Amino acid sequence: MTHRICFTLLQSLPREQALRMVKRLQELNEKERIAANIVKNQLLKIVSGGQTGADRAALDCAIQFGLEHGGWCPAGRIAEDGVIPQHYQLNELEDAGYKQRTRQNVIDSDGTLILNLGELDGGTLATSRLAKHLQKPCLVVQLDSDAVEDDVASVISWLAQSNIKVLNVAGARESKRNGSYQLSREFLQQLFTELEITE
Numbered sequence: 772m773t774h775r776i777c778f779t780l781l782q783s784l785p786r787e788q789a790l791r792m793v794k795r796l797q798e799l800n801e802k803e804r805i806a807a808n809i810v811k812n813q814l815l816k817i818v819s820g821g822q823t824g825a826d827r828a829a830l831d832c833a834i835q836f837g838l839e840h841g842g843w844c845p846a847g848r849i850a851e852d853g854v855i856p857q858h859y860q861l862n863e864l865e866d867a868g869y870k871q872r873t874r875q876n877v878i879d880s881d882g883t884l885i886l887n888l889g890e891l892d893g894g895t896l897a898t899s900r901l902a903k904h905l906q907k908p909c910l911v912v913q914l915d916s917d918a919v920e921d922d923v924a925s926v927i928s929w930l931a932q933s934n935i936k937v938l939n940v941a942g943a944r945e946s947k948r949n950g951s952y953q954l955s956r957e958f959l960q961q962l963f964t965e966l967e968i969t970e
Contacts, residue, residue: 806930818939819939819940820873820941822869823852824945825942827859829955834858843864845871846865873901880937882933884939885899885911885942887911887942888950888951889915889943895943
């Protein structure tokens with residue numbers, strides 16, 4: 772719930788009910804702070820497959836905020852825009868394509884965060900199903916929702932509860948969901964800022 776909506780709601784409530792709600796919000800904020808502190812101290816590495824869109828945004832944010840990054844990419848470091856640049860510390864899977872790369876990143880991480888735009892389909896849906904099949908934690912965030920603040924809090928809580936040290940970030944490639952890179956990067960920047968990970 773955004774601060775503006777919350778303030779408007781509180782003004783419309785009877786005094787006692789508003790006070791109870793303020794107390795509840797303070798308790799929730801304290802829980803969020805505790806969860807953020809846990810995640811800040813446990814999150815060690817961001818991995819992705821290096822594709823355009825959400826994958827690349829995750830790697831760029833990891834670099835920006837000084838987090839270790841890596842992951843697996845297809846043989847030849849291929850992506851839809853050509854060869855994945857060498858400054859991304861990705862390992863090539865010999866004789867393997869996108870599906871094998873996705874599988875290995877899900878296996879090697881403690882959980883997968885999917886940053887999605889529009890309908891969950893294609894490779895992004897396959898990633899979600901694979902994580903479920905392998906019984907690995909997976910959370911889907913809809914970047915086109917109006918609840919970004921709530922989504923950041925949900926991700927922090929999920930990271931803490933799932934004890935995620937190595938986070939796989941996935942999502943649609945840029946050509947499939949235009950704006951995926953920018954929205955993913957903005958979301959991750961807000962997440963890492965909330966976690967007080969130093970740039």
